[in-house]
Structures are given as structure tokens and as C-alpha cells.
Amino acid sequence: MGDFAVQVIGLGSMGFGMAQSCLRAGLATCGADMNPEAEARFAALGGQAGFASSGADKIDAVVVVVLNAAQLEAVLFGPEGIVPRLREGAVVIACPTVAPSVARDLAGRCGAYGVHYLDAPISGGAAKAAEGALSIMAAGPAEAFAAARPVLDATAAKVFDLGPEPGAGSAMKAVNQLLAGVHIAVMGEAMAFGMTQGVSPAAFLEVISQCAGTSWMLENRAPHVIDGDYTPRSQINIWPKDLGIVLDIAREAGFSAPITATALQQYMVAVGMGLGAEDDAAITKVYARNAGIELPGGDD
Amino acid sequence: MGDFAVQVIGLGSMGFGMAQSCLRAGLATCGADMNPEAEARFAALGGQAGFASSGADKIDAVVVVVLNAAQLEAVLFGPEGIVPRLREGAVVIACPTVAPSVARDLAGRCGAYGVHYLDAPISGGAAKAAEGALSIMAAGPAEAFAAARPVLDATAAKVFDLGPEPGAGSAMKAVNQLLAGVHIAVMGEAMAFGMTQGVSPAAFLEVISQCAGTSWMLENRAPHVIDGDYTPRSQINIWPKDLGIVLDIAREAGFSAPITATALQQYMVAVGMGLGAEDDAAITKVYARNAGIELPGGDD
Numbered sequence: 325m326g327d328f329a330v331q332v333i334g335l336g337s338m339g340f341g342m343a344q345s346c347l348r349a350g351l352a353t354c355g356a357d358m359n360p361e362a363e364a365r366f367a368a369l370g371g372q373a374g375f376a377s378s379g380a381d382k383i384d385a386v387v388v389v390v391l392n393a394a395q396l397e398a399v400l401f402g403p404e405g406i407v408p409r410l411r412e413g414a415v416v417i418a419c420p421t422v423a424p425s426v427a428r429d430l431a432g433r434c435g436a437y438g439v440h441y442l443d444a445p446i447s448g449g450a451a452k453a454a455e456g457a458l459s460i461m462a463a464g465p466a467e468a469f470a471a472a473r474p475v476l477d478a479t480a481a482k483v484f485d486l487g488p489e490p491g492a493g494s495a496m497k498a499v500n501q502l503l504a505g506v507h508i509a510v511m512g513e514a515m516a517f518g519m520t521q522g523v524s525p526a527a528f529l530e531v532i533s534q535c536a537g538t539s540w541m542l543e544n545r546a547p548h549v550i551d552g553d554y555t556p557r558s559q560i561n562i563w564p565k566d567l568g569i570v571l572d573i574a575r576e577a578g579f580s581a582p583i584t585a586t587a588l589q590q591y592m593v594a595v596g597m598g599l600g601a602e603d604d605a606a607i608t609k610v611y612a613r614n615a616g617i618e619l620p621g622g623d624d
Numbered sequence: 625m626g627d628f629a630v631q632v633i634g635l636g637s638m639g640f641g642m643a644q645s646c647l648r649a650g651l652a653t654c655g656a657d658m659n660p661e662a663e664a665r666f667a668a669l670g671g672q673a674g675f676a677s678s679g680a681d682k683i684d685a686v687v688v689v690v691l692n693a694a695q696l697e698a699v700l701f702g703p704e705g706i707v708p709r710l711r712e713g714a715v716v717i718a719c720p721t722v723a724p725s726v727a728r729d730l731a732g733r734c735g736a737y738g739v740h741y742l743d744a745p746i747s748g749g750a751a752k753a754a755e756g757a758l759s760i761m762a763a764g765p766a767e768a769f770a771a772a773r774p775v776l777d778a779t780a781a782k783v784f785d786l787g788p789e790p791g792a793g794s795a796m797k798a799v800n801q802l803l804a805g806v807h808i809a810v811m812g813e814a815m816a817f818g819m820t821q822g823v824s825p826a827a828f829l830e831v832i833s834q835c836a837g838t839s840w841m842l843e844n845r846a847p848h849v850i851d852g853d854y855t856p857r858s859q860i861n862i863w864p865k866d867l868g869i870v871l872d873i874a875r876e877a878g879f880s881a882p883i884t885a886t887a888l889q890q891y892m893v894a895v896g897m898g899l900g901a902e903d904d905a906a907i908t909k910v911y912a913r914n915a916g917i918e919l920p921g922g923d924d
């Protein structure tokens with residue numbers, strides 16, 4: 325175990341992969357989760373389960389990979405919140421997708437304890453988390469970046485330095501999620517529309533991926549529909565959450581985002597159909613059901 | 625002038641470029657347009673203005689590059705329609721974006737005169753048309769492809785052979801336009817949203833183009849907004865037409881396409897703002913106006 329002590333909080337698919345990558349990079353890594361099975365799986369890899377037994381004041385970096393702003397706030401400043409027990413100069417690396425105003429607020433509260441805060445939403449999915457190849461949209465003062473460097477090196481292929489103001493990382497993440505969520509949904513809309521006109525899903529991917537209508541998400545998700553494989557690489561359930569955050573931020577800013585709002589409604593239909601835990605390419609099933617057409621795999 | 629005689633009908637930005645490419649490839653090319661200035665510009669390049677003086681029965685291929693299905697039908701079968709005067713074995717290469725059912729209908733009517741019909745919507749923009757580097761989404765029997773080959777070779781970098789059934793090209797084009805139109809609009813939505821959160825248009829392009837939220841259209845159009853340059857490479861006016869066609873086809877098929885419908889409404893706002901003749905990246909101005917933010921260039 326190395327000299328740099330990392331406390332990962334949240335061992336879901338992203339957090340587990342990040343903890344694993346820290347461990348592989350030689351950092352002394354503890355992994356805490358409310359689910360004892362996740363902690364046990366991490367211990368089986370050679371990590372330390374739970375919170376650092378040597379005390380929070382020995383921790384150099386806290387990596388928080390929970391679901392939303394409320395959980396992030398609770399983990400940092402709730403009744404058992406970790407920030408008041410950290411040493412001065414430690415860093416909180418905050419990975420959830422939150423509103424920029426939340427990031428600014430939490431950074432200020434960390435600062436009152438002499439703790440650095442790196443606004444650091446992540447992108448790339450579970451596989452890249454496990455490989456230490458995430459993209460991190462990071463913002464914070466130079467000291468926060470410096471304090472977080474060993475963790476960034478261990479977990480990211482690409483760190484976007486979005487400047488010294490916390491919130492800028494969260495803002496860029498929100499912009500990316502807006503686009504990604506809409507692109508997945510409109511991929512489903514276009515593929516199913518094509519099927520009504522005799523365009524097969526395979527022809528759709530082959531031709532459109534070479535045309536101006538392509539997107540990164542289309543090329544990544546269309547194969548799932550073609551294969552009839554909805555094993556969740558990224559769940560439908562992500563999108564009501566993330567597009568909901570986008571629209572909350574937009575409402576606060578007096579910003580009308582009608583395409584995003586429409587895409588969110590399609591994801592809500594998918595959740596209502598019981599598809600929440602499926603891969604997000606299953607948004608295509610909403611369109612197929614509405615149009616009475618059968619997707620590859622034929623199980624719906 | 626070569627032995628292969630081509631009649632181009634419609635010398636707008638796409639048709640002019642295609643006629644120019646046919647000429648450059650050594651085909652004997654006539655170019656007709658209702659606008660005498662366009663014909664004069666074509667004659668200045670060495671082409672023959674108007675319709676072939678040697679008679680329609682000497683034409684090997686008619687390339688129709690008009691605006692919509694009504695114009696296409698008129699050019700082929702109207703009072704002065706060309707098809708009844710063509711020789712057997714000549715080919716009509718139909719480039720407008722039309723409903724697949726229109727393509728099937730026109731192909732059948734051409735067949736009654738022994739004339740081949742290639743359903744051949746084009747993609748790539750005016751610059752690629754002039755370079756002979758279009759993408760063509762083509763469908764028709766092998767004989768139609770063979771008869772059209774010299775024109776396809778002269779005008780296209782990539783010909784997608786979508787099978788023997790006319791309509792399959794139009795269907796794929798509609799699918800591509802659905803995606804392209806939505807991707808441009810949501811690019812504007814995301815970029816302006818980002819600006820309300822402190823993400824500059826330049827940072828938007830730099831970061832998002834490397835992330836999962838990217839699209840071909842985003843990478844192509846975002847620079848126009850960053851440069852404040854709305855010189856029309858492709859006009860706003862294209863999209864009410866093309867997304868309108870998509871939604872007409874969808875309605876006929878009983879297909880709900882809510883994201884496309886929402887994007888169309890945003891283009892209608894742009895038209896209402898008087899932006900119809902600007903580059904389609906100007907969709908971003910709709911969002912900027914609604915949110916009271918100023919885009920680069922600052923002229924709106």
C-alpha cells in the first residue's frame with residue numbers, strides 16, 4: 325500500500341471502478357458503501373473495506389461517487405459527514421452530477437475547514453472507470469488539482485481543466501448530459517422511424533454512421549438494439565435523473581430547453597414501461613411499442 | 625463534350641455543383657433552371673444552358689435537383705414534363721428529399737415509358753456538390769444504377785446502394801435528416817444552456833467534441849456560432865421543409881416522433897425571427913434571444 329491515502333465513498337459501478345484503479349496505482353485505498361457486499365468485493369481485491377481505521381485525519385483525498393447532490397451533501401456534511409474530521413489540505417473530489425450552484429456551495433463549506441474541493445464530474449461508464457480511463461471535467465483552484473493529482477492520474481485518461489471556479493466542471497457535465505441524453509433518445513426515434521419505412525436497424529447503423537446524421541451515442545448505442553442486448557452498460561434510470569438536473573438548472577436560469585424536456589418525457593415512458601434497469605438503448609422500445617413494430621431480439 | 629448526355633434540371637446550390645461536376649468529368653451537360661442567371665453562370669463555365677437542343681430523346685440521364693416532391697413531379701410529368709419525351713433506357717436520377725411513397729409512385733410512372741428511375745437523395749452540401757464528392761443514398765434496379773453510373777461517378781464520393789426498391793434511398797435520407805436537424809437544434813440548445821452556466825462557446829466545442837455528447841453536426845456547426853459567421857452553408861429554411869417531410873411520412877405511418885416535432889418548432893421560431901436565409905447554426909440565436917444572452921459576434 326502506498327503513502328497516499330484515498331477514501332472512496334460509494335462503490336456503485338463507477339465508484340468501484342475508480343477505487344479499483346486507485347488500488348492498482350498503488351494508493352492506500354479504502355472503499356465505503358452502504359452495501360456490505362460491495363465493500364466485501366472491494367476487500368477481495370486487496371482494498372480496505374469501509375472507512376480508514378487510522379482515522380479521517382490521515383486521509384489525503386476523499387473521492388465521492390454517490391448518486392446525487394443530496395447524498396453528496398450528506399456524505400460531506402451530514403451527521404456523520406467526513407469533512408469536519410479531515411486534516412487541513414486534504415481534498416474532496418466530488419464526482420456526482422450536480423448543479424453548478426451546489427458545487428460552489430459545497431466548495432465554500434469545505435474551504436471553511438481548510439479542505440480543498442475539486443468539482444469533478446466523471447464520464448465514460450463503468451468499464452472505463454475500472455480501467456482508470458475516465459474523462460473528468462474538473463474545476464477548482466490549483467491547490468485542489470495538485471492535492472487530487474494522484475487520484476486523477478490513477479482514474480482518468482483525460483482531465484479537462486475547466487478553470488479555478490468550482491461549478492465549471494458540473495456545468496460542462498450538464499451540457500454533455502443534455503446532449504448525450506437527447507442523442508440516445510433521438511437515435512431510438514430515428515431508428516424506429518426508419519423501420520416503419522423499411523430501413524433495417526443494421527442498414528441504419530451502417531449508412532448513418534457514415535453520414536452527417538451520426539453522433540457518438542448513435543454509434544455506441546445502436547449496436548445494442550441491433551443485437552437485442554439490453555444488458556445495462558448505462559441504465560435508462562440515469563436519464564430522468566441527469567436530464568432532470570439539467571432542467572432544474574435551466575429553470576433556475578430562465579432557460580427554455582424544449583428538446584431536452586421532450587427527450588426526458590420519452591425516458592419517463594421507458595421507466596413507466598418497466599425498462600428503468602435496462603440499457604439506455606432500450607429507449608428505442610418506447611418508439612417500437614408506440615408504432616407496433618418489433619425490434620431485433622423480438623422479446624417485446 | 626463527351627458522348628454521354630446529361631440534362632440537369634434545377635441549378636440551385638446543389639444542382640449547379642452537380643452540373644459542374646458532370647461537366648468536369650467530360651459529360652455533355654445541359655443545365656436548366658427557371659432563373660436565367662443560374663443558366664448564364666453555367667454557360668460561362670462551358671456548359672449548355674437550358675434544355676438539350678438536340679432533343680430529349682438524345683439524353684442519357686436526367687438529374688433532377690429541385691426543391692420538393694411537387695416540383696419533381698412537375699418536371700417529370702407536368703405539362704412540359706420530360707419523361708414522355710425520353711428514349712427507352714434513359715434514366716431519371718431524382719435527388720430531392722421526398723417521401724418514399726412518392727419515389728415508388730414516380731418510379732412506376734417512369735417505368736411505363738421504359739425509363740429507369742434512380743431514387744437518389746443527396747447529402748453533403750454545396751461545396752461537396754461542386755467537388756463531385758457528394759454522398760448519394762440510392763435505390764433502384766441494377767439497370768437504373770448502370771444507366772446512372774457516369775453521373776454517379778462524376779458527382780459522388782460515396783454511393784450507398786440501398787437495394788432495388790425505389791423509396792429506400794428516400795427513406796434513409798429522411799432518417800438522416802431527422803437526426804441531422806435534431807442534432808443542429810440541440811447543439812444550439814446545449815451551447816446556449818452552457819453559456820447561462822459560464823461555459824463559453826469555445827470551451828463547449830473544445831471539451832464536448834472529445835466527449836460522449838458529440839455529434840457530426842455539433843463539430844461542423846458550432847464553429848459557425850463561435851465565429852459569429854452565419855453565411856449560409858446550409859440554410860435554416862431547409863429544416864422546416866425536411867423535418868416537415870419527415871413528420872408527414874411519420875404521420876402516414878402512425879409514428880410518433882416528439883423530439884423531431886419539437887426541433888421543428890424551434891426552426892419555425894428561427895424563420896419567424898427572420899433567420900430563414902441564414903446558416904442553420906443560427907438556430908442558436910433562438911435560444912440566445914429567449915434567454916437574453918449574447919452570442920459571439922454580438923449582432924443579435
